[in-house]
Amino acid sequence: xxxxxxxxxxxxHLHNDSISYVMRVLESGTLAHLYCGPRLxxxxxxxxxxxxxxxxxxNQVLDPIPMELPTAGSGDFRVxxxxxxxxxxxxxxxxxxxxxSITAGKPPxxxxxxxxVDDEAEAETVEIVLVDGHSSLKVRxxxxxxxxxxxxxxxxxxxxxxxGDVKLTTAMSAALDLPDSDWHLLQLTGAWARETHIVxxxxxxxxxxVRSQRGSSGHHQNPFILLRRPSTTEAAGEAIGMSLVxxxxxxxxxxxxxxxxxxxxxxxxxxxxRWQITPGMDLQIPEAVLVWSDDGIGGVSDAYHRLYRERLAxxxxxxxxxxxxxxxxxxxxxxxxxDTLVEMATAAKDLGAExxxxxxxxxxxxxxxxxxxxxxTVDLRKLPSGLPELVERVNELGLLFGLWIEPEMVNPRSxxxxxxxxxxxxxxxxxxxxxxxxxxxxxxxxDVVDYLERVVGNVLNSAPISYVKWDMNRVITEPYGASxxxxxxxxxxxxxxxxxxxxxxxxxxxxxxxxxxSCAGGGGRNDxxxxxxxxxxxxxxDTDAIERQRIQYGTSLVYPLVAMGAHVSDVPNHQVGRxxxxxxxxxxxxxxxxxxxxxxxxxxxxxxxxxxxxxAWYKERRQLLHTGRFHRLVxxxxxxxxxxxxxxxxxxGRHALVGWYRTLSRPMPGPSLLRLRxxxxxxxxxxxxxxxxxxxxxxxxxxxxxxxxLMSQGLFLDDHAWESQARxxxxxxxxxxxxxxx
Ligand code: DGJ
Numbered sequence: 001x002x003x004x005x006x007x008x009x010x011x012x013h014l015h016n017d018s019i020s021y022v023m024r025v026l027e028s029g030t031l032a033h034l035y036c037g038p039r040l041x042x043x044x045x046x047x048x049x050x051x052x053x054x055x056x057x058x059n060q061v062l063d064p065i066p067m068e069l070p071t072a073g074s075g076d077f078r079v080x081x082x083x084x085x086x087x088x089x090x091x092x093x094x095x096x097x098x099x100x101s102i103t104a105g106k107p108p109x110x111x112x113x114x115x116x117v118d119d120e121a122e123a124e125t126v127e128i129v130l131v132d133g134h135s136s137l138k139v140r141x142x143x144x145x146x147x148x149x150x151x152x153x154x155x156x157x158x159x160x161x162x163x164g165d166v167k168l169t170t171a172m173s174a175a176l177d178l179p180d181s182d183w184h185l186l187q188l189t190g191a192w193a194r195e196t197h198i199v200x201x202x203x204x205x206x207x208x209x210v211r212s213q214r215g216s217s218g219h220h221q222n223p224f225i226l227l228r229r230p231s232t233t234e235a236a237g238e239a240i241g242m243s244l245v246x247x248x249x250x251x252x253x254x255x256x257x258x259x260x261x262x263x264x265x266x267x268x269x270x271x272x273x274r275w276q277i278t279p280g281m282d283l284q285i286p287e288a289v290l291v292w293s294d295d296g297i298g299g300v301s302d303a304y305h306r307l308y309r310e311r312l313a314x315x316x317x318x319x320x321x322x323x324x325x326x327x328x329x330x331x332x333x334x335x336x337x338x339d340t341l342v343e344m345a346t347a348a349k350d351l352g353a354e355x356x357x358x359x360x361x362x363x364x365x366x367x368x369x370x371x372x373x374x375x376x377t378v379d380l381r382k383l384p385s386g387l388p389e390l391v392e393r394v395n396e397l398g399l400l401f402g403l404w405i406e407p408e409m410v411n412p413r414s415x416x417x418x419x420x421x422x423x424x425x426x427x428x429x430x431x432x433x434x435x436x437x438x439x440x441x442x443x444x445x446x447d448v449v450d451y452l453e454r455v456v457g458n459v460l461n462s463a464p465i466s467y468v469k470w471d472m473n474r475v476i477t478e479p480y481g482a483s484x485x486x487x488x489x490x491x492x493x494x495x496x497x498x499x500x501x502x503x504x505x506x507x508x509x510x511x512x513x514x515x516x517x518s519c520a521g522g523g524g525r526n527d528x529x530x531x532x533x534x535x536x537x538x539x540x541x542d543t544d545a546i547e548r549q550r551i552q553y554g555t556s557l558v559y560p561l562v563a564m565g566a567h568v569s570d571v572p573n574h575q576v577g578r579x580x581x582x583x584x585x586x587x588x589x590x591x592x593x594x595x596x597x598x599x600x601x602x603x604x605x606x607x608x609x610x611x612x613x614x615x616a617w618y619k620e621r622r623q624l625l626h627t628g629r630f631h632r633l634v635x636x637x638x639x640x641x642x643x644x645x646x647x648x649x650x651x652x653g654r655h656a657l658v659g660w661y662r663t664l665s666r667p668m669p670g671p672s673l674l675r676l677r678x679x680x681x682x683x684x685x686x687x688x689x690x691x692x693x694x695x696x697x698x699x700x701x702x703x704x705x706x707x708x709x710l711m712s713q714g715l716f717l718d719d720h721a722w723e724s725q726a727r728x729x730x731x732x733x734x735x736x737x738x739x740x741x742x
Contacts, residue, residue: 002124002145003102009045012100012126014145014152019292021145021152022046023068029096031068031130031141033177036152036240038294051179064261066177069130069141069156071095072170078263079207079255081175082156083270086135087164095130095139102126106144106153111498113245113532114287115153115312122147122311136162137277150303152290159282167490168275172251172267173244174288181205181256184230186297188222188554193542193575195219195523196554198637202230203262209253213272215440215476215493216247216520217527223250224558225264226300234298234632235677241293241300242266243558245312246286247529248497249273272479274490289528297557298631298677305560305630312528313535313563315508317515321622322536322562323354323400324594324615325467330543330569331599334361334368337382342393347600349397351608352615355467356394357402357595362387364414370437373409374416376455391463402467402515403459407452408500409438409473423448425496427480435474443499444481444492453506460511470504470534472520497529504533517565523551526559536563536593543569543597544576545585546730549644549661550636552592561648562626566592568614570599580730582607583691584661586614587732590625591646591659594618617690621657621736624650631677633658642666645674653680653707654739658715662731668721673714676737679707685737687715696720697733704740 004013010025011034022034024047034049050065065076072080073092084093105120117123125144131137138159145152154174160166181203187210188196210225212218223244232239242264244250249269256262266288275283289307293299310318326348332340345356363379364372372379378387391401410417410424412434417424424439426432432439441448460468481492488495508516516534518525522541530537537559540551548566555564566589571579589595596611603611618625625648634645647658660674679685687701687710700716715735718724 002147003126004042005100005102006045009047010097011045011047013040013042013046014124014126014143015039015042016145016147016149018150019152021143022049024050025097026050031095031097031128033066033068036176036178036290037238037292064257064259066179066261067175069095069139070175070263078257079253079265080170081172081265081267082139082158082168083170084137085167085169087166092134093132093137094134095132098129098131100126100128107142109155109287110284111501112284112286113312113501113529114155115245115289115307117311131161135164135166136160137166146307149307150292150299151307153287154290155287156285157282158277158285160277160279163279165279166277168277168283170270171273171275171283171285172265173246173286174242174267174290175263175265176240176242176290178227178262178264181260181262182230183227183262185254186226186228186557188224188557190219192219192521192524193540194547195526195540195551196222196557197550198554198557198635200637203254203256205256205258207253207255209251211249211251211269213249213269215249215479215496216472216525217250217529218475219521219524222558223252223266223527225252225254225266226297226557227254227264228297233296235296237294237296239293239297239300241291241304241558243289243304243528244286245289245528245532246497247500247525247527249493268494273494275494276487276491286529301557302629304558308528308531308558309560309562309627312532314532315535316512317535322515322593322626323467324352324618325355325357325402325596326351326353326600327357327359327567327595327597329359330574330597334366336361338385338390341390343601344599345394345397345399347603348596349399351596351600351611352619353399353596355400355402357404357467357469359404359469360406360471362403371411371413373406373411373438374414374441376405376407376459387459388463391465395464400466401464402469403465404469404471405456405459406471406473407456407503408441408443410441411438422482425476425480426478428482430478433477435477438474440474440476442481442483442496443503444495445483445499447483449499449503452503456507457510460507460514465514467515467517469517469519469538472525501529501533508533523555526555531559531563536565538565539592542575543567544573544578545580545588545732546578546663547576548588552588553632553636553644553646556630556632556646560626561592561630564592565595567595567597568611569597570602582610583614584730584732587659587690587734588661590618590734591648593626594622624648624655624657627651628656629678633674633677647676647678649678653678653683656737658735658737660715660717660733660735664729665725665727665731667725669718669724670721671719672717674717675712675714676710679711679737680739680741681706681708681711683707683739683741685710685739688736690734690736696723701735710737
């Protein structure tokens with residue numbers, strides 16, 4: 001039984017083979033947090049882990065007692081998980097345990113995406129009911145432990161059983177109290193075109209926060225934090241991840257208190273999301289996913305990869321090989337007609353692509369980004385025979401057809417705006433910021449969601465469309481929902497997200513066979529909430545192979561390779577102007593969900609042959625790349641930042657692919673080694689290299705070697721210094737290891 005209730009001590013011990021999570025109802029009725037970490041023996045009382053013997057000068061103060069659901073106003077001065085303003089203006093919230101129930105499985109959350117189980121035996125959930133006697137505010141705290149994963153999920157539902165309105169002023173999905181502060185905090189930080197760069201720094205006294213107030217989880221911070229011990233590496237040591245299944249404004253924060261204990265919390269951004277609960281009503285707070293690992297940062301990533309791939313992503317594409325695509329965007333942008341597209345698709349088919357994606361520019365009268373968002377009917381000037389004819393021609397080539405949409409937006413130059421200017425976010429009469437020449441549609445208004453379901457549904461019904469890229473290209477400014485009363489304007493940002501999730505739910509339900517890819521100017525909304533509906537995301541608008549190493553490396557901290565759209569594009573690269581070799585571009589994109597984003601008609605014969613080889617190579621190995629255990633070997637954020645390496649190993653250890661990349665060539669490199677991980681130490685492996693080359697890397701490495709020495713010594717790099725330096729910048733190699741052992 002993974003959840004054990006000890007009635008005498010009123011202790012709940014959630015455990016599986018690898019982790020334990022313990023809480024206890026104190027004598028006062030407050031719920032204390034006792035422990036989160038490696039598995040503890042069951043059948044024991046752990047109440048001594050609450051340091052109730054700690055007496056500060058004013059011993060009624062709850063610092064530094066660890067809390068499971070910390071509130072404000074009763075002596076806990078650390079950052080809270082839940083705060084309210086009652087109808088009488090008071091803010092004290094005393095949540096007292098009332099009852100709990102333990103059930104097999106994991107219930108879904110009303111209106112919100114969450115991780116799930118396919119079989120009830122996969123997890124067990126405890127629902128703890130706590131009540132504030134004064135106001136009758138009730139919290140149902142859900143904590144789930146998976147049986148075979150080092151994962152605990154948390155969420156809560158807050159109900160107003162009282163008689164007056166209650167305003168939630170802080171609503172976090174989880175708070176985690178840890179008894180010491182000897183940790184580093186890792187966050188995924190960046191901007192448009194350089195998302196998810198890793199920032200790693202020791203904790204110090206006070207608070208550190210990562211957040212978004214932009215209306216989506218954003219390019220700048222991802223809704224994820226990781227704590228690691230100073231000695232923890234990628235491969236070993238203690239690490240804890242906190243990830244939020246939410247796509248809107250969020251806050252993740254870590255506080256080191258005066259006694260050097262830590263509170264980490266993650267949830268709604270309290271400055272921009274507040275919620276009024278009228279009597280009898282409730283609010284579901286999103287889910288936080290906590291992972292504990294003793295296998296280093298890589299252990300945390302592996303748990304997220306598997307969980308998000310297997311039990312967060314939904315739909316018929318979840319377990320299927322994802323098609324290699326050719327996307328029209330960087331190839332032709334807005335400048336195409338039907339014949340252009342069919343010619344591109346024909347060339348894409350010849351390369352080995354399986355899906356042709358028509359990106360922006362096919363609707364309204366959209367020749368650039370100044371018009372037509374909102375007018376989801378085909379532009380007959382460009383596609384005179386309509387979408388069905390185009391899709392048929394593409395299908396006849398033996399390719400699936402995919403389409404770009406950006407449903408949440410409207411251009412002021414559009415029919416939709418002429419008819420429904422009131423649907424754009426903003427306060428009537430006040431100036432609205434135009435970004436990328438567009439406004440945001442008010443997704444908190446059900447009429448807008450209904451409209452979008454109808455018009456987007458019509459498009460998807462009009463032809464056999466197999467894939468949709470759902471974009472979202474601006475932040476939300478001047479937040480105001482015209483359909484909401486004044487007292488509910490603080491709810492706008494969350495109501496917006498509920499509208500987006502509603503639209504996603506309706507469309508994915510109506511079109512279960514369509515593969516959705518989420519996008520927000522690249523990685524501006526790459527989060528677990530989106531992943532629940534769209535099992536892959538466009539990782540970044542930056543397609544440069546060097547920038548992509550950093551972006552994909554950081555993204556892989558949480559998100560699986562199969563969810564990471566990775567395209568080979570033209571050179572000089574359109575974002576940074578860099579020219580990298582074609583095989584280097586592919587060698588980076590292989591460790592993602594491979595696509596091409598260029599005009600295939602412009603490739604010369606040599607390039608066509610190379611790309612054909614790349615796609616064929618990848619197709620044979622995509623199952624391994626997407627379902628194997630991913631290891632980060634050399635970080636582009638450490639040392640001289642000149643090299644990156646990673647590898648994926650099949651779960652049975654028999655097959656592995658190692659990607660190695662060097663940005664700038666350096667004179668006279670000494671012979672170095674690339675140590676591998678995750679292999680079977682007792683197995684013999686045949687080592688081969690992609691791309692084929694008659695050079696020293698090949699001569700030094702192509703042979704049979706033991707898994708033991710490949711992990712303790714490694715692959716050989718730079719055995720011929722002159723050849724290495726003369727190879728030039730932007731080098732990449734893929735090493736393939738196949739077990740020869742029976
Ligand atoms: C931003 C996306 O990230 C790009 O890939 C492309 O789809 C453009 N939008 C189209 O406007």
